[in-house]
Amino acid sequence: MTPAEAARAIERVLLDGLDPEAAPARSAVPVPAGELLLMPAASHRYVGVKIAGVAPANPAVGLPRITGSYLLLDGPTLQPLALLDGVALTSLRTPAVTAVALDRLAVPQAAHLVLFGSGPQAYGHLDALLAIRPLTRVTVVARSEQPAEALARYARARGVAGAVGTPADVADADLVVCCTTARTPLFDGALVPDHAAVAAVGSHEVDAREVDEVLVGRSALYVEARAVALREAGDLLMAGVTGADTLWNLAELVNGEAPVPTGRPRFFKSVGMAWQDLAVAAETYRREAG
Structure with missing residues (x-):
């Protein structure tokens, strides 16, 4: 498949x-x-x-x-x-879920992906997003230089301009995807442009997060399901999100019921569901x- x-x-x-x-x-x-x-x-x-x-x-x-x-x-x-x-x-379905969300949350002209991580999920997310979006540029940010460069080479082999970057590159991103084992924020949420869409998939623990409270506070918020996000999504819980009324779920997004503003970032938090x-x-x- x-x-x-x-x-x-x-x-x-x-x-x-x-x-x-x-x-x-x-x-x-x-x-x-x-x-x-x-x-x-x-x-x-x-x-x-x-x-x-x-x-x-x-x-x-x-x-x-x-x-x-x-x-x-x-x-x-x-x-x-x-x-x-x-x-x-898991390597197939997690990127597929992200792709479904970001296909609706990204601006039509989104072309630059900043991708945090260099493991199997990073490769899977690159493939999934290339399948739904005409990306022209991928910036890889990872802890180790060699795996990061290997993923950048993979991107170039897929016909995309791939390079290794730093967390500050989110300032020039159209899409940001975080698929790491990080337990603390990977970048300054104030740097993310208003037009960008961000997804974080790396954890399902209440005490781990890949994005900070600044990004969460600025963003329209989307999750797979409100109940599970308020139980497992550290990215939201550690940023002080406690109410379901601030969240839209994936079914509402897919069915066109969720608003998608373009004047501020859109943040999709995934924890994985059966x-x-x-x-x-x-x-x-x-x-x-x-």
């Missing part, structure tokens, strides 16, 4: 009436190596559950930080249908099963 096809799968379930606010909650279980996440979701036709592990020590020994598997079941009978690679699924995994896993299965 291509990034564009994954984005269409996400859009389709929202246009068909899925209510993100009613989706089952994620369960997080502390384990010695880190955290185990259990993410169930159901529709009439399919049921699925992702078991994901977050192992912070893994990269130091050459292993992925995120692990996992996805079990897809038949909805009416609950018989197993498929076992999918949970990491591959219905997104089910949407992409079910579409993958349908294609394979014919």
